Amino acid sequence: MRLSGRMSxxxxxxxxxxxxxxxxxxxxxxxxxxxxxxxxGLAVVLVGDDPASxxxxxxxxxxxxxxxxxxxxxxxxxxxxxxxxxxxxRRLNADPAVHGILVQSPPPPHIDEAKVxxxxxxxxxxxxxxxxxxxxxxxxxxxxxxxxxxxxCMKLIEAxxxxxxxxxxxxxxxxxxVGKPMxxxxxxxxxxxxxxxxxSRTRDLAxxxxxxxxxIAAVGRPEMVRADFVKEGAVxxxxxxxxxxxxxxxxxxxxxxxxxxxxxxPKCRAITPVPxxxxxxxxxxxxxxxxxxxxxxxxx
Amino acid sequence: MRLSGRMSxxxxxxxxxxxxxxxxxxxxxxxxxxxxxxxxGLAVVLVGDDPASxxxxxxxxxxxxxxxxxxxxxxxxxxxxxxxxxxxxRRLNADPAVHGILVQSPPPPHIDEAKVxxxxxxxxxxxxxxxxxxxxxxxxxxxxxxxxxxxxCMKLIEAxxxxxxxxxxxxxxxxxxVGKPMxxxxxxxxxxxxxxxxxSRTRDLAxxxxxxxxxIAAVGRPEMVRADFVKEGAVxxxxxxxxxxxxxxxxxxxxxxxxxxxxxxPKCRAITPVPxxxxxxxxxxxxxxxxxxxxxxxxx
Numbered sequence: 001m002r003l004s005g006r007m008s009x010x011x012x013x014x015x016x017x018x019x020x021x022x023x024x025x026x027x028x029x030x031x032x033x034x035x036x037x038x039x040x041g042l043a044v045v046l047v048g049d050d051p052a053s054x055x056x057x058x059x060x061x062x063x064x065x066x067x068x069x070x071x072x073x074x075x076x077x078x079x080x081x082x083x084x085x086x087x088x089x090r091r092l093n094a095d096p097a098v099h100g101i102l103v104q105s106p107p108p109p110h111i112d113e114a115k116v117x118x119x120x121x122x123x124x125x126x127x128x129x130x131x132x133x134x135x136x137x138x139x140x141x142x143x144x145x146x147x148x149x150x151x152x153c154m155k156l157i158e159a160x161x162x163x164x165x166x167x168x169x170x171x172x173x174x175x176x177x178v179g180k181p182m183x184x185x186x187x188x189x190x191x192x193x194x195x196x197x198x199x200s201r202t203r204d205l206a207x208x209x210x211x212x213x214x215x216i217a218a219v220g221r222p223e224m225v226r227a228d229f230v231k232e233g234a235v236x237x238x239x240x241x242x243x244x245x246x247x248x249x250x251x252x253x254x255x256x257x258x259x260x261x262x263x264x265x266p267k268c269r270a271i272t273p274v275p276x277x278x279x280x281x282x283x284x285x286x287x288x289x290x291x292x293x294x295x296x297x298x299x300x
Numbered sequence: 301m302r303l304s305g306r307m308s309x310x311x312x313x314x315x316x317x318x319x320x321x322x323x324x325x326x327x328x329x330x331x332x333x334x335x336x337x338x339x340x341g342l343a344v345v346l347v348g349d350d351p352a353s354x355x356x357x358x359x360x361x362x363x364x365x366x367x368x369x370x371x372x373x374x375x376x377x378x379x380x381x382x383x384x385x386x387x388x389x390r391r392l393n394a395d396p397a398v399h400g401i402l403v404q405s406p407p408p409p410h411i412d413e414a415k416v417x418x419x420x421x422x423x424x425x426x427x428x429x430x431x432x433x434x435x436x437x438x439x440x441x442x443x444x445x446x447x448x449x450x451x452x453c454m455k456l457i458e459a460x461x462x463x464x465x466x467x468x469x470x471x472x473x474x475x476x477x478v479g480k481p482m483x484x485x486x487x488x489x490x491x492x493x494x495x496x497x498x499x500s501r502t503r504d505l506a507x508x509x510x511x512x513x514x515x516i517a518a519v520g521r522p523e524m525v526r527a528d529f530v531k532e533g534a535v536x537x538x539x540x541x542x543x544x545x546x547x548x549x550x551x552x553x554x555x556x557x558x559x560x561x562x563x564x565x566p567k568c569r570a571i572t573p574v575p576x577x578x579x580x581x582x583x584x585x586x587x588x589x590x591x592x593x594x595x596x597x598x599x600x
Contacts, residue, residue: 131431131432131434131435131436131439132431132432132435134431134434134435134438134439135431135432135434135435135438136431138434138435138438138476138480138484139431139434139476140476165501166501166502166503168503168508174487176438176439176440180438180484180487183483183497184438184480187474187480187497187499188474192499192501193501194496194497194498194499194501194502194503194508195496195497196494196495196496196497197483197487197494197495198494199487199492199494201465201466201492201494202466202494203466203467203468203494208468208494
């Protein structure tokens with residue numbers, strides 16, 4: 001098994017530990033860049049006052065500061081016009097101290113999100129959602145930025161010691177944020193997996209997912225993946241973050257994944273928990289993408 | 301069975317007949333547009349004197365004329381510089397009588413093909429290879445242009461009366477020209493297939509392809525798909541066009557697909573021959589894309 005990041009004794013893939021490994025590498029990269037007089041910069045733009053968005057933006061800013069990035073946090077009111085937001089993006093595009101730009105999703109409903117994403121300079125699109133980067137992923141262009149969640153899943157698969165080459169991988173879910181980029185990453189040269197994308201219209205879903213040596217659950221349905229969905233010895237990556245009511249929990253709800261962890265885990269060679277699996281990876285990969293952007297923009 | 305295009309009595313999917321159906325629709329569309337004073341225009345640029353490329357360009361020009369398109373054929377010498385070709389593309393981008401632009405692939409080796417494709421206005425990229433259109437396909441944007449060969453395969457599947465929704469589809473081959481766009485089209489909402497992309501690194505390839513209700517062979521290896529690769533009753537679409545030596549043939553070679561037709565056909569519900577299957581569809585879909593481009597550019 002090749003392990004990057006510390007693993008516990010059980011078959012749980014500890015996302016926090018793997019993410020810490022990625023962030024430790026980022027820290028070394030920041031030192032290297034500083035020695036050349038370069039400081040990686042990330043700008044995060046938050047429009048409106050959605051509490052979940054504010055929480056994510058706060059975490060990103062904190063991680064930037066911990067790593068020694070130049071961190072720009074722009075908070076704009078919910079009444080911000082599309083024009084104002086586009087102008088802000090263009091200013092950040094032109095700012096040489098900013099290597100990565102992220103506009104926290106979703107913006108208020110009067111703003112066309114696709115337009116905002118397309119306004120970001122693709123070389124600064126560290127979220128990987130600009131059409132140039134989406135195409136770059138399909139075209140296997142190494143300069144393209146990979147969306148952070150699927151990139152994080154790839155690291156978790158590696159950390160679990162699972163070989164993708166020739167493996168049967170089933171991606172459950174076909175969203176543009178996770179399912180499709182995940183499938184494209186896994187079928188690319190080098191990864192070389194045999195990838196099946198399954199979804200709500202798939203007939204006999206459990207039979208399809210049971211083929212998987214590696215199963216990625218990214219469907220957004222709480223604990224949908226049961227024991228009979230999983231082959232003995234499979235590696236399971238659970239991307240789901242679902243809120244379910246729970247009167248016994250302090251907040252009245254708890255967070256569960258797309259996988260029924262307790263019944264699936266005993267069958268798995270390795271499995272990510274929720275929380276503490278894919279979640280911590282997303283921010284780590286954002287930082288890693290920002291360093292990549294910084295390097296490319298400085299011709300390194 | 302829903303049939304578009306005439307089918308023969310056998311289980312052969314007659315690509316020529318289906319293509320003729322698409323072209324007949326194009327002809328009606330041309331008449332509609334003419335009634336509004338609009339003539340669809342396609343520009344095809346050929347650089348150098350590769351005989352196969354010259355042949356394809358000739359066919360495209362002929363089909364344009366048959367349909368009553370405004371047809372521009374530009375033949376440039378092999379010594380054309382990248383700069384000159386890019387200038388030509390920019391002139392065509394600016395020409396309101398030209399709705400579609402195609403630079404015949406491959407250009408001479410001193411020209412960066414990706415740069416040329418990216419120079420084409422995405423709204424005129426009727427080949428569907430511009431990053432904006434590649435991304436549009438992944439993002440299921442109806443305005444995006446779909447590459448002609450996979451779009452043609454979708455029509456052939458429809459002509460065979462095969463339902464994609466919930467079907468197990470295996471795409472053999474992961475190229476950006478066919479395999480990947482084919483997979484993205486088939487997994488999109490509306491098509492709703494369960495899609496597996498298999499390739500040279502797939503373990504036990506025959507077992508994987510045998511799952512397919514619909515099998516797309518796009519691997520470029522002559523007659524690689526044998527009887528044991530195919531499930532009884534499957535629909536098989538053969539994208540391969542391979543030249544194999546044949547002393548008994550007049551030219552010393554014959555054209556075969558990726559499928560060993562004679563042994564596979566008896567197992568199939570429907571199968572495309574080579575030649576006469578996917579081939580005729582590619583030009584038909586190019587014409588169809590040009591009409592779509594013309595309409596979008598005129599706000600129709």
